[in-house]
Amino acid sequence: xxxxxxxxxxxxxxxxxxxxxxxxxxxxxxxxxxxxxxxxxxxxxxxxxxxxxxxxxxxxxxxxxxxxxxxxxxxxxxxxxxxxxxxxxxxxxxxxxxxxxxxxxxxxxxxxxxxxxxxxxxxxxxxxxxxxxxxxxxxxxxxxxxxxxxxxxxxxxxxxxxxxxxxxxxxxxxxxxxxxxxxxxxxxxxxxxxxxxxxxxxxxxxxxxxxxxxxxxxxxxxxxxxxxxxxxxxxxxxxxxxxxxxxxxxxxxxxxxxxxxxxxxxxxxxxxxxxxxxxxxxxxxxxxxxxxxxxxxxxxxxxxxxxxxxxxxxxxxxxxxxxxxxxxxxxxxxxxxxxxxxxxxxxxxxxxxxxxxxxxxxxxxxxxxxxxxxxxxxxxxxxxxxxxxxxxxxxxxxxxxxxxxxxxxxxxxxxxxxxxxxx
Amino acid sequence: xxxxxxxxxxxxxxxxxxxxxxxxxxxxxxxxxxxxxxxxxxxxxxxxxxxxxxxxxxxxxxxxxxxxxxxxxxxxxxxxxxxxxxxxxxxxxxxxxxxxxxxxxxxxxxxxxxxxxxxxxxxxxxxxxxxxxxxxxxxxxxxxxxxxxxxxxxxxxxxxxxx
Numbered sequence: 114x115x116x117x118x119x120x121x122x123x124x125x126x127x128x129x130x131x132x133x134x135x136x137x138x139x140x141x142x143x144x145x146x147x148x149x150x151x152x153x154x155x156x157x158x159x160x161x162x163x164x165x166x167x168x169x170x171x172x173x174x175x176x177x178x179x180x181x182x183x184x185x186x187x188x189x190x191x192x193x194x195x196x197x198x199x200x201x202x203x204x205x206x207x208x209x210x211x212x213x214x215x216x217x218x219x220x221x222x223x224x225x226x227x228x229x230x231x232x233x234x235x236x237x238x239x240x241x242x243x244x245x246x247x248x249x250x251x252x253x254x255x256x257x258x259x260x261x262x263x264x265x266x267x268x269x270x271x272x273x274x275x276x277x278x279x280x281x282x283x284x285x286x287x288x289x290x291x292x293x294x295x296x297x298x299x300x301x302x303x304x305x306x307x308x309x310x311x312x313x314x315x316x317x318x319x320x321x322x323x324x325x326x327x328x329x330x331x332x333x334x335x336x337x338x339x340x341x342x343x344x345x346x347x348x349x350x351x352x353x354x355x356x357x358x359x360x361x362x363x364x365x366x367x368x369x370x371x372x373x374x375x376x377x378x379x380x381x382x383x384x385x386x387x388x389x390x391x392x393x394x395x396x397x398x399x400x401x402x403x404x405x406x407x408x409x410x411x412x413x414x415x416x417x418x419x420x421x422x423x424x425x426x427x428x429x430x431x432x433x434x435x436x437x438x439x440x441x442x443x444x445x446x447x448x449x450x451x452x453x454x455x456x457x458x459x460x461x462x463x464x465x466x467x468x469x470x471x472x473x474x475x476x477x478x479x480x481x482x483x484x485x486x487x488x489x490x491x492x493x494x495x496x497x498x499x500x501x502x503x504x505x506x507x508x509x510x511x512x513x514x515x516x517x518x519x520x521x522x523x524x525x526x527x528x529x530x531x532x533x534x535x536x
Numbered sequence: 537x538x539x540x541x542x543x544x545x546x547x548x549x550x551x552x553x554x555x556x557x558x559x560x561x562x563x564x565x566x567x568x569x570x571x572x573x574x575x576x577x578x579x580x581x582x583x584x585x586x587x588x589x590x591x592x593x594x595x596x597x598x599x600x601x602x603x604x605x606x607x608x609x610x611x612x613x614x615x616x617x618x619x620x621x622x623x624x625x626x627x628x629x630x631x632x633x634x635x636x637x638x639x640x641x642x643x644x645x646x647x648x649x650x651x652x653x654x655x656x657x658x659x660x661x662x663x664x665x666x667x668x669x670x671x672x673x674x675x676x677x678x679x680x681x682x683x684x685x686x687x688x689x690x691x692x693x694x695x696x697x698x699x
Binding site for chain 1: 549551553554557558559561562563564576577595596599600601602603604605622624625626629630633634678680681689690691694695698
């Protein structure tokens, strides 16, 4: 029987020769991850099932959401996962100042690689599909079960195949691709399904673009997003990991619910308007109407806080000043990216332009801290959600965009086309 | 198992950020979470909700974050069941895992109005609208999930399996 790439990984991890969409299976887990919001809640549930984690190499707890601890309760939560990590002798002990945002640090440290079956108690765990792994977000009870047993039940998903062709234009990146796709299929367009990205266009996308695209698969309701393994993936894993990995590819006659062709060369800078990630508008549509003036810009997060994202933003901000009416938060996703920004002179570019250059944290993305918005304020953000109240007041408005659009908008003071900066 | 209550009705894509905003997630105390349930789209929710009331909503209920705090907040606030056209997958898993009742039924969602009195028989998946004197049939759960629901959640299921 023919299988999709996701189905092949799941079959192997369930010890089955084949699986079919809709089948309920129990699969072995290669990595189980939680953070400072979901982790502490999982610990009492974990202790109802076990005293020791199933494998000290495979359980990772990352303090990143309310860190640096924003208040006493957050400090208690960070303390709970820190003590658990130490007491359980977890191999990958994560701490503020030495790690970063979970979905950036796990690939960077080589903890996740191709062919693995990964769960994380965070919806954006689907990010690691960029490496050719099956990776999905779950809740607290699931993660506690994964930590205790190393197994979890899954319903085998069907899939939508996205055939990418062509090459991205300058000032267009992975974020525009995924906002374009979610705009096309809707926020439940891939509900319960896999999004499998294939085609000659894949080779044109950087690893950072692929991480961004898979990161937002959940915003279309998907169970996972996944890319095939190619030279770029192998090179990335060689640089970052010593783990063994396995390459899977879908059968040629695998059955898909839908096949959607995406011509990368036709995609232009795209912005998702409040209050849904699927509310996509091209920058050309926006600029026809009245200017949308903004108060805040956030460049960072598990979606767009990687090195190439910050390089693209810096290229636009270099020698320019942020508009007087705008405050800008630049948040590198990991400590390694943070120091690389200093080495390459990016940190100076950001600060000279008038941006706050902050320590790695999820803070502003979910209205936690370090960039919470007031009533009526508007923000262009490279993050992943623009729901009501997501970044602060319920009457604040969030426009999701690429680092290029965010940087251009920071300079202009309104939502701006990065292709026209300097004109 | 049965539920009976008055209906509070919402639209499509009710996300977990409005069910329980992230600013309250520095606590996982169920009662505290429940006191803020739905505050960002319906500030009077907790006040209006009577123990056992039923939420009815459109498609993709519970989309967004994986926070299990969301079904926990609704359950603890006193919601006996959510009937929706569809659920986001992580919310769906989380609800089953903590023993919070959810049902998928398009017909019921289209027909039931805010304030209707509704009764649910979970064994048969039948939904009775007492106000309109109508009956709807929800999608049944797969057998594996029925086992887990009967075990009252994933933790008990795992412990039973271990023996």
